[in-house]
Structure formats: C-alpha cells, structure tokens
Amino acid sequence: MNKMRDFCGLVSIIGRPNVGKSTLLNRLIEQKISITSRKSQTTRNNILGIKTKDKHQMVFIDTPGVHINASKVMNKVLNQSALGAIEDADLIIFMLQRNKINTLDELILERLKEVNTKKICVINKVDQVASINSLLPVIEKLRSENNFAEIIPVSAKTGKNINELENMICQNLPENNHLYDSNTKFLAKESFMISEIIREKIIRFLGEELPHETYVQLQKLEDKESIINIDAEIIVARESQKGIVVGKNGSKLKKIGEKARIDLEKFFDKKVFLKTWVKTKKNWNNDSDFISSLGIGSLYD
Ligand SMILES: Nc1nc2c(ncn2[C@@H]2O[C@H](COP(=O)(O)OP(=O)(O)OP(=O)(O)O)[C@@H](O)[C@H]2O)c(=O)[nH]1
Ligand SMILES: [Mg+2]
Structure with a gap:
C-alpha cells in the first residue's frame, strides 16, 4: 500500500529593501504578522510564518532587505540576517519589483548563483506596470542568466497570481514530516508582535532617517480579562530626536499611540490601553553587542 507522503520546507524570502x-x-499566511512600510529597512528580524495546505507545510522566513552599503552596524546585522536565511533554506524566493532589475538586485542574483538550493523568482508589484508585456524582457533576462525553477509576476498587494505562486512553492517542497501543527501560523511572542506594531507606526509617521534610529521596548504587559495594559518605551539614538518623535504638544506620539492601539486591538481582539514615552539611548544603533542583545537580526520565532 502506498503511504501518503508529507512535504515540508523552509522557504526564505530574499530581496532588496522595499x-x-x-x-x-x-x-501568503493570510494574516498580518510582519510589519510593512514605504520606507526601506522596515524588517529587522527573520520573521517566521507557517502555512499548511493538506500534505504541504510551508515554513516561510521573511528577511530584512539586503543592502548595498553595509557600512553602518545596523545594516551589517540586517544583511547577515538575510544572507543567513539563504544558507538555511530548502527553497528560496527571490523577489524584485516591476519591470526593472537594479544594481542591488544584480548583486543578490550573483550571490544566489553560488547556492544550489532551488529558487523561485517573484516579480512583485505588477499592479503598477502598464502591461504584462512590458515584463517580458525582464523575465527573459532573468531566465537566460539564472537558474530559477520558476519565474512568476505577482501582486502581493492585490493578490494577483498568489495562488499560482503557492502551488509552485508546494510543488518544490522537499519530502519531510511537518514541523508544526496545521493551525499554527506564527510562533512570535506577544511582546515581539506588540513592539513591532508600535515600531510600524513610528516608521510610517516619521521622516526618512529617524525610523532606523528607534526601537521599542515593552515595560509592562498585563493581559487582564477585559483589557490588555501595555507600557512601551520608544528609544531614540540622540537627544535631539526625542522632540521629533513626541511632536508639537505631544501630537506625533499621540498619533503613533492611537494607530498602534487600533491595530493591537484588532490583533488581540480585546481592548488595549497603551502608554508610550520616549527615551534616549545614545548611539544605540552603532553598538553591535547592544543590537544583538535586543534580538535584532536574529530569527524571531
Ligand atoms: N503597488 C504595490 N505595492 C506593494 C506591493 N507589495 C508591497 N507593496 C508596498 O511596498 C512597500 C514595501 O513593502 P514591504 O512589504 O514593507 O517591503 P519589504 O521588502 O518587506 O521591505 P524591507 O522590510 O524594508 O526590506 C509598502 O508600501 C507596500 O505596501 C504590490 O504588490 N503592489
Ligand atoms: Mg520587510
């Protein structure tokens, strides 16, 4: 009698920022577990998300965007995190966007040529290209110069071709026992999810540079029957940045707190009381030991 086979693998999503x-x-997971924004360097950890479809279990790793100029300590840590996920993967999803391959894409592609792992190339944001025809030269270039098992245009935003991509991923998973229960979507601790949701609002509401100079540390997390009480400290790298985060008469911080609370209530399906304040820890983002003590760059599962 034929034994039904199970398939399971680590699928790393790699690409430049943004x-x-x-x-x-x-x-893919059908739940917001990884924060997003228009600004690059939003993701700071390898984020794990799991999807099980019958016999197939996909264990995704979302990685920080790979940088070209990794001179800053933080950039180096993020690059190591992303490149480490290449080594560990059973299947690599290389992602680029619209109909352009830029220098950074090329650099990552060169790196990927050195690994024997199966690869799928995903061309994202096709909702922003005039026609699928305009993608053909890019697809042809990617096909002729690399060894992708598949190349597929998608829109992560609208959902276009996502089912097709999921089928391709399933078809390329190795035969393995499932690692997680079929209902499990993520393993991240509540405290990590909360800090990330607050950090997303900071990134979205502040200017280009500042988001990279902040991190969020929870000081209190009280899960009561009818409400969750959260105290969160927002840390900046210089005293002068404090005022920017707080804003005129506290307006910016208030907005960040309000938006974060709405998302937190959605995430926990419960009332949330959120208190935030800002503190300076001088040049924290240039201190590699401190960065790793925060868990930045590590796998957050
Ligand atoms: N139009 C369009 N926008 C998209 C699509 N996918 C993502 N975006 C937008 O692109 C921006 C970046 O998305 P992220 O998912 O944060 O990008 P990322 O690659 O994770 O970025 P890093 O974590 O910084 O490396 C956000 O503003 C998204 O809303 C898409 O398919 N179409
Ligand atoms: Mg990201």
Whole structure:
C-alpha cells in the first residue's frame, strides 16, 4: 500500500529593501504578522510564518532587505540576517519589483548563483506596470542568466497570481514530516508582535532617517480579562530626536499611540490601553553587542 507522503520546507524570502517581502508573507499566511512600510529597512528580524495546505507545510522566513552599503552596524546585522536565511533554506524566493532589475538586485542574483538550493523568482508589484508585456524582457533576462525553477509576476498587494505562486512553492517542497501543527501560523511572542506594531507606526509617521534610529521596548504587559495594559518605551539614538518623535504638544506620539492601539486591538481582539514615552539611548544603533542583545537580526520565532 502506498503511504501518503508529507512535504515540508523552509522557504526564505530574499530581496532588496522595499520590494514587498513582508507584504507577500502576510498575503501568503493570510494574516498580518510582519510589519510593512514605504520606507526601506522596515524588517529587522527573520520573521517566521507557517502555512499548511493538506500534505504541504510551508515554513516561510521573511528577511530584512539586503543592502548595498553595509557600512553602518545596523545594516551589517540586517544583511547577515538575510544572507543567513539563504544558507538555511530548502527553497528560496527571490523577489524584485516591476519591470526593472537594479544594481542591488544584480548583486543578490550573483550571490544566489553560488547556492544550489532551488529558487523561485517573484516579480512583485505588477499592479503598477502598464502591461504584462512590458515584463517580458525582464523575465527573459532573468531566465537566460539564472537558474530559477520558476519565474512568476505577482501582486502581493492585490493578490494577483498568489495562488499560482503557492502551488509552485508546494510543488518544490522537499519530502519531510511537518514541523508544526496545521493551525499554527506564527510562533512570535506577544511582546515581539506588540513592539513591532508600535515600531510600524513610528516608521510610517516619521521622516526618512529617524525610523532606523528607534526601537521599542515593552515595560509592562498585563493581559487582564477585559483589557490588555501595555507600557512601551520608544528609544531614540540622540537627544535631539526625542522632540521629533513626541511632536508639537505631544501630537506625533499621540498619533503613533492611537494607530498602534487600533491595530493591537484588532490583533488581540480585546481592548488595549497603551502608554508610550520616549527615551534616549545614545548611539544605540552603532553598538553591535547592544543590537544583538535586543534580538535584532536574529530569527524571531
Ligand atoms: N503597488 C504595490 N505595492 C506593494 C506591493 N507589495 C508591497 N507593496 C508596498 O511596498 C512597500 C514595501 O513593502 P514591504 O512589504 O514593507 O517591503 P519589504 O521588502 O518587506 O521591505 P524591507 O522590510 O524594508 O526590506 C509598502 O508600501 C507596500 O505596501 C504590490 O504588490 N503592489
Ligand atoms: Mg520587510
């Protein structure tokens, strides 16, 4: 008698910043577990998300965008995190966007040529290209110069071709026992999810540079029957940045807190009381020991 076979593998999503890796993970998992924004360097950890479809279990790793100029300590840590996920993967999803391959894409592609792992190339944001025809030269270039098992245009935002991509992923998973229960979507601790939701609002509401100079540390997490009480400290790297986060008469911080609370209530399906304040820890983002003590760059499961 034929034994029914199970398939399971680690699927790493790799690409330069801002191409939509986290948006794709959320779309595949059908739940927002990885924060997203228009600004690059949004993701700071390898984020794990799981999807089980019958015999197939996909264990996704969303990674920080790979950087070209990794001179800053933080950039180096993030690059190591992303490149580490290449080594560990059973299947690599390389992601780029629209109909352009830029220098950074090329660099990552060169790196990927050195690994024997199966690869799928995902061209994201096709909702923003005039026609699928305009993608043909890019697809042809990617096909002729690399060894992808598949190349597929998608829109993580609208969901276009996501089912097709999921089928391709399933077809390329190795035969393995499932690692997680079929209902499990993520393993991240509540405290990590909360800090990330607050950090997303900081990134979305502040200017280009500042988001990378902040992190969020929970000081209190009280899960009561009818309400969750959260105290969160927002840390900046310089005293002068404090005022920017707080805003005129506290307006910015208030907005960040309000938006975060709405998302937290959605996530926990419960009332949330959130208190936030800002503190300076000088040059924290240039201190590699401190960065790793925060867990930045590590796998958050
Ligand atoms: N139009 C369009 N926008 C998209 C799509 N996918 C993602 N985006 C947007 O692109 C921006 C970046 O998305 P993210 O998912 O944060 O990108 P990322 O690759 O995870 O970025 P890093 O974590 O910084 O490396 C966000 O503003 C998304 O809403 C898409 O298919 N179409
Ligand atoms: Mg991301």
